[in-house]
Amino acid sequence: MLFRKLLCNYFWNNATIPFKDNTNVVLSTTLAEVNRFKSKNSITYQSSESSDTDNLDVDDKISKIRTINISNLRVDLILKSGLGIARNKIEKLFYENKIRVNGEKIEKKSVQVEEGDEIDVIKGPSPSNPQLLLVARVEVLKVKPVEENLSIKIRRSKSLLIEHYDKH
DSSP states (O other): OSSSSSEEEEEOOOOEOOOOSSOOEEEEEEEEEOOOOOOSSOOOOOOOOOOEEEGGOOOOSEEEEEEEESSSSSSSHHHHHHHHOOOOHHHHHHHHEEETTEEOSSSSSTOOOTTTTTEEEEEEOOOOOEEEEEEEEEEEEEEEEEEEEEEEEEEEEEEEEEOOOOOO
């Protein structure tokens, strides 16, 4: 029997718990928690980077740089892959006029973006300062064709404070 979570409460001295794979967990504290997770898919990351884009690879605490592979440069595909938002949620955000490309409202969710464009998803006003907006931003840093798809280097900021857009 596989345990997904094993919670051991109030062991006084060294308690040993054997597992099927011939490993033992020795508990010497009064409270211990052991988590075991199964995963079908393994996550692979690309670690090879070209030297011509080293100045773009500045990661900070607010944003992450990722490489995504998609078929074209539509706004909805980049948001889906870059922010992990479902397509139906992107459609809902589009109809609520909460998606901006370079600060401008978009007329169609299939708008093509280019290298250097910024895509913002408006989350709402900042709770601490109503003069600012809280947005999720995806910046297209580099586009490179790979076989039938495009390899796109993006900078993703899931929570960013910006000034309010002008009302159009």
